[in-house]
Amino acid sequence: xxxxxxxxxxxxxxxxxxxxxxxxxxxxxxxxxxxxxxxxxxxxxxxxxxxxxxxxxxxxxxxxxxxxxxxxxxxxxxxxxxxxxxxxxxxxxxxxxxxxxxxxxxxxxxxxxxxxxxxxxxxxxxxxxxxxxxxxxxxxxxxxxxxxxxxxxxxxxxxxxxxxxxxxxxxxxxxxxxxxxxxxxxxxxxxxxxxxxxxxxxxxxxxxxxxxxxxxxxxxxxxxxxxxxxxxxxxxxxxxxxxxxxxxx
Amino acid sequence: xxxxxxxxxxxxxxxxxxxxxxxxxxxxxxxxxxxxxxxxxxxxxxxxxxxxxxxxxxxxxxxxxxxxxxxxxxxxxxxxxxxxxxxxxxxxxxxxxxxxxxxxxxxxxxxxxxxxxxxxxxxxxxxxxxxxxxxxxxxxxxxxxxxxxxxxxxxxxxxxxxxxxxxxxxxxxxxxxxxxxxxxxxxxxxxxxxxxxxxxxxxxxxxxxxxxxxxxxxxxxxxxxxxxxxxxxxxxxxxxxxxxxxxxxxxxxxxxxxxxxxxxxxxxxxxxxxxxxxxxxxxxxxxxxxxxxxxxxxxxxxxxxxxxxxxxxxxxxxxxxxxxxxxxxxxxxxxxxxxxxxxxxxxxxxxxxxxxxxxxxxxxxxxxxxxxxxxxxxxxxxxxxxxxxxxxxxxxxxxxxxxxxxxxxxxxxxxxxxxxxxxxxxxxxxxxxxxxxxxxxxxxxxxxxxxxxxxxxxxxxxxxxxxxxxxxxxxxxxxxxxxxxxxxxxxxxxxxxxxxxxxxxxxxxxxxxxxxxxxxxxxxxxxxxxxxxxxxxxxxxxxxxxxxxxxxxxxxxxxxxxxxxxxxxxxxxxxxxxxxxxxxxxxxxxxxxxxx
Numbered sequence: 001x002x003x004x005x006x007x008x009x010x011x012x013x014x015x016x017x018x019x020x021x022x023x024x025x026x027x028x029x030x031x032x033x034x035x036x037x038x039x040x041x042x043x044x045x046x047x048x049x050x051x052x053x054x055x056x057x058x059x060x061x062x063x064x065x066x067x068x069x070x071x072x073x074x075x076x077x078x079x080x081x082x083x084x085x086x087x088x089x090x091x092x093x094x095x096x097x098x099x100x101x102x103x104x105x106x107x108x109x110x111x112x113x114x115x116x117x118x119x120x121x122x123x124x125x126x127x128x129x130x131x132x133x134x135x136x137x138x139x140x141x142x143x144x145x146x147x148x149x150x151x152x153x154x155x156x157x158x159x160x161x162x163x164x165x166x167x168x169x170x171x172x173x174x175x176x177x178x179x180x181x182x183x184x185x186x187x188x189x190x191x192x193x194x195x196x197x198x199x200x201x202x203x204x205x206x207x208x209x210x211x212x213x214x215x216x217x218x219x220x221x222x223x224x225x226x227x228x229x230x231x232x233x234x235x236x237x238x239x240x241x242x243x244x245x246x247x248x249x
Numbered sequence: 250x251x252x253x254x255x256x257x258x259x260x261x262x263x264x265x266x267x268x269x270x271x272x273x274x275x276x277x278x279x280x281x282x283x284x285x286x287x288x289x290x291x292x293x294x295x296x297x298x299x300x301x302x303x304x305x306x307x308x309x310x311x312x313x314x315x316x317x318x319x320x321x322x323x324x325x326x327x328x329x330x331x332x333x334x335x336x337x338x339x340x341x342x343x344x345x346x347x348x349x350x351x352x353x354x355x356x357x358x359x360x361x362x363x364x365x366x367x368x369x370x371x372x373x374x375x376x377x378x379x380x381x382x383x384x385x386x387x388x389x390x391x392x393x394x395x396x397x398x399x400x401x402x403x404x405x406x407x408x409x410x411x412x413x414x415x416x417x418x419x420x421x422x423x424x425x426x427x428x429x430x431x432x433x434x435x436x437x438x439x440x441x442x443x444x445x446x447x448x449x450x451x452x453x454x455x456x457x458x459x460x461x462x463x464x465x466x467x468x469x470x471x472x473x474x475x476x477x478x479x480x481x482x483x484x485x486x487x488x489x490x491x492x493x494x495x496x497x498x499x500x501x502x503x504x505x506x507x508x509x510x511x512x513x514x515x516x517x518x519x520x521x522x523x524x525x526x527x528x529x530x531x532x533x534x535x536x537x538x539x540x541x542x543x544x545x546x547x548x549x550x551x552x553x554x555x556x557x558x559x560x561x562x563x564x565x566x567x568x569x570x571x572x573x574x575x576x577x578x579x580x581x582x583x584x585x586x587x588x589x590x591x592x593x594x595x596x597x598x599x600x601x602x603x604x605x606x607x608x609x610x611x612x613x614x615x616x617x618x619x620x621x622x623x624x625x626x627x628x629x630x631x632x633x634x635x636x637x638x639x640x641x642x643x644x645x646x647x648x649x650x651x652x653x654x655x656x657x658x659x660x661x662x663x664x665x666x667x668x669x670x671x672x673x674x675x676x677x678x679x680x681x682x683x684x685x686x687x688x689x690x691x692x693x694x695x696x697x698x699x700x701x702x703x704x705x706x707x708x709x710x711x712x713x714x715x716x717x718x719x720x721x722x723x724x725x726x727x728x729x730x731x732x733x734x735x736x737x738x739x740x741x742x743x744x745x746x747x748x749x750x751x752x753x754x755x756x757x758x759x760x761x762x763x764x765x766x767x768x769x770x771x772x773x774x775x776x777x778x779x780x781x782x783x784x785x786x787x788x789x790x791x792x793x794x795x796x797x798x799x800x801x802x803x804x805x806x807x808x809x810x811x812x813x814x815x816x817x818x819x820x821x822x823x824x825x826x827x828x829x830x831x832x833x834x835x836x837x838x839x840x841x842x843x844x845x
Contacts (some may be wrong), residue, residue, distance in 0.1 A: 195286060
């Protein structure tokens with residue numbers, strides 16, 4: 001069975017993010033970029049399923065600037081068979097991602113789409129759910145375990161207050177949570193091999209998708225600086241402060 | 250505690266702009282290498298180093314390797330990290346493709362080595378020695394020996410060591426006494442070897458020792474030493490491990506630094522003699538050993554860069570967080586982090602500027618090595634070999650001497666907290682301290698430089714390099730005011746280097762002892778000025794790149810600042826060093842040994 005995975009190029013999680021001086025967004029020029037950690041987990045899952053003989057082909061899709069090719073190469077070095085870059089300079093929003101992916105699904109007809117549950121840059125947590133809705137496919141977000149069982153996938157979802165085990169019919173969309181697996185380190189021979197794997201570049205227009213933003217960003221600003229803490233003498237004072245100053249109880 | 254982050258931007262800049270990646274990519278056998286591949290390799294190596302190797306560095310230093318019942322155990326976590334290292338294929342980076350390596354050129358392997366050594370020098374000495382053994386076997390081993398030993402050394406399933414030193418034979422290997430007696434198709438080896446890095450350990454199931462020893466009828470001195478492969482476990486024809494060889498780890502050294510790396514005393518032949526296999530011909534062992542020594546010397550030079558970088562990052566982190574005193578020249582106001590104090594800034598700038606210069610020179614030399622190996626034009630090949638031969642002792646000697654100094658400055662930035670082990674700053678100085686000693690001390694490097702590399706060839710390569718340094722003068726002049734200070738400082742320093750070089754060439758035939766007396770100042774002079782040359786080139790390129798709209802302005806402005814600092818604070822040392830060289834030999838030798 002064929003699996004599609006999505007990989008997003010984001011600011012490296014260890015980089016201190018700076019807001020642009022005009023408040024229009026965050027500074028990304030000349031900042032270290034990497035694969036979104038949740039996408040890495042999605043890729044790892046697909047590769048493990050291929051190694052287990054459950055999956056026959058893995059195709060990775062990235063949407064964005066030409067530099068996303070590097071992110072696709074990393075995915076291929078992890079074990080993905082080929083890559084598709086949907087190249088656009090537009091800052092794509094979740095709905096656009098879902099529409100693009102719907103068009104790719106139509107072309108590739110995978111049995112399973114594995115996405116990261118969210119990207120660490122905008123934390124939207126929407127693309128997977130939107131894609132499932134557009135396709136009319138079953139979905140399971142925030143999965144920590146998946147097993148293919150004939151035409152079904154048995155998945156464990158991380159929900160508030162516990163784990164939920166469900167079976168969903170394939171084809172389906174799932175999104176990876178943190179505990180699904182621990183991504184491997186890319187090996188040097190695989191970095192070399194990844195260079196030779198096929199990478200196709202298409203434009204959103206060619207897929208018939210309009211990726212123009214639907215949401216407008218009004219302003220981006222740094223969170224307020226945290227003030228210094230104070231020592232309290234006893235519980236009584238703490239409770240009083242929480243009540244009167246912080247006004248949270 | 251700081252955690253290591255590979256300085257990928259500066260590494261890329263040095264690889265692409267200063268060492269000339271595109272030129273190397275065009276060479277036969279290197280065509281696979283391009284900027285994208287180098288980026289991918291470096292970022293994955295950086296990730297592995299940051300997440301796996303660096304976190305073990307401190308604990309490894311504290312625990313150290315241990316010896317019990319002849320068995321050496323690496324510190325906790327090292328075996329697992331090494332397993333991950335070889336599983337990820339990193340051991341085979343530069344290794345030959347026919348034995349499972351990736352065959353990547355030195356312009357790639359050198360920066361990757363820097364990353365390993367910054368993150369965990371003690372552990373990464375082990376793969377460095379393995380690659381030295383591979384070099385030697387590739388150049389001098391028989392096809393059968395290559396087939397038997399190289400695949401598992403390339404993958405890292407086995408590790409390699411170099412056994413040269415004996416108690417009475419350190420820098421002077423002509424005094425080697427270990428015996429090798431022929432017994433059919435193999436030899437029986439007997440003797441004691443000391444200072445064997447990773448000579449015994451629990452990381453892998455087998456260890457392949459390369460051992461220098463004398464056959465019974467060998468001539469005296471360096472022309473009577475042969476090279477042998479002596480495995481810890483013998484290997485059966487089907488590749489399975491056989492009997493344990495007659496080699497015993499008698500003790501491991503208690504050292505100033507690199508505690509996690511076991512430095513072993515190995516006793517060969519306590520019983521019947523260890524079984525060894527001759528490499529190449531008898532009595533040519535030292536010559537063979539030197540093919541890998543030159544390569545290893547470059548690697549140790551890179552250790553100087555690596556430890557300097559790590560010490561800088563550590564000091565920077567401390568300077569950014571330690572609050573002490575108020576801004577100079579301001580009344581009142583809040584207390585500030587010490588990075589606001591000018592002298593702390595001076596120290597950080599000197600650490601950074603020197604490290605950048607050292608990195609550039611090391612990568613530049615690695616590129617010369619690639620050209621010397623792969624260039625199709627014999628004249629260019631020869632020229633590159635000359636440059637490589639000249640710069641190898643400079644990179645080894647200068648980068649390690651500066652590495653020690655920079656690690657020491659790193660402690661100074663911490664003040665009293667640097668002197669206590671708790672902050673971790675001291676480890677870098679302790680680790681760096683070996684780098685000016687092993688693979689030939691700074692004195693040995695300097696003798697090689699003034700003798701074989703400058704004296705004997707009447708300064709040809711050195712004067713050619715000086716000519717190249719002068720070539721950028723016109724380009725610096727064309728930029729005008731902005732690089733005027735860089736230009737003036739470089740020109741003056743190159744003049745000093747040239748006059749000292751001419752003094753060496755003139756003095757060497759009649760008074761080699763005088764030349765040897767000032768060889769280390771000459772080596773430092775050469776390194777300082779060559780580093781200045783690299784920084785001036787960097788400034789020129791940065792200047793040019795800044796005109797592009799999508800330029801990385803912060804990085805390039807930083808480069809202009811460090812280049813200027815180097816010119817104003819490091820290059821002026823050329824004057825005093827040149828003076829030491831040309832006028833200082835007599836006083837070195839003024840006192841007879843008996844008068845001390």
